[in-house]
Amino acid sequence: xxxxxxxxxxxxxxxxxxxxxxxxxxxxxxxxxxxxxxxxxxxxxxxxxxxxxxxxxxxxxxxxxxxxxxxxxxxxxxxxxxxxx
Numbered sequence: 001x002x003x004x005x006x007x008x009x010x011x012x013x014x015x016x017x018x019x020x021x022x023x024x025x026x027x028x029x030x031x032x033x034x035x036x037x038x039x040x041x042x043x044x045x046x047x048x049x050x051x052x053x054x055x056x057x058x059x060x061x062x063x064x065x066x067x068x069x070x071x072x073x074x075x076x077x078x079x080x081x082x083x084x085x
Contacts, residue, residue, distance in 0.1 A: 016074065022067035029064075 029045050036043030050057040 015070070019067040019070045019074075022064050023071055026064035026068065 025046075032043035032045060042048065046057055046060050050060065
């Protein structure tokens with residue numbers, strides 16, 4: 001079963017654990033950003049926590065993006081191996 005069909009984070013792999021955590025943080029943060037837009041509030045948790053250090057904030061966003069790309073590539077590789085030949 002691949003990660004696409006099982007939703008698994010390959011919990012034994014520390015790199016995959018970190019990627020799962022960063023993707024989760026990014027997903028929750030973007031959901032709050034969207035909700036904050038409707039409510040007229042700044043609910044960007046990363047910005048609220050790190051706003052005084054914009055470079056660190058940008059690094060977090062880059063890490064979240066890299067984690068998402070890593071997850072997609074890892075998932076696509078797994079899904080490709082499940083395809084009938």
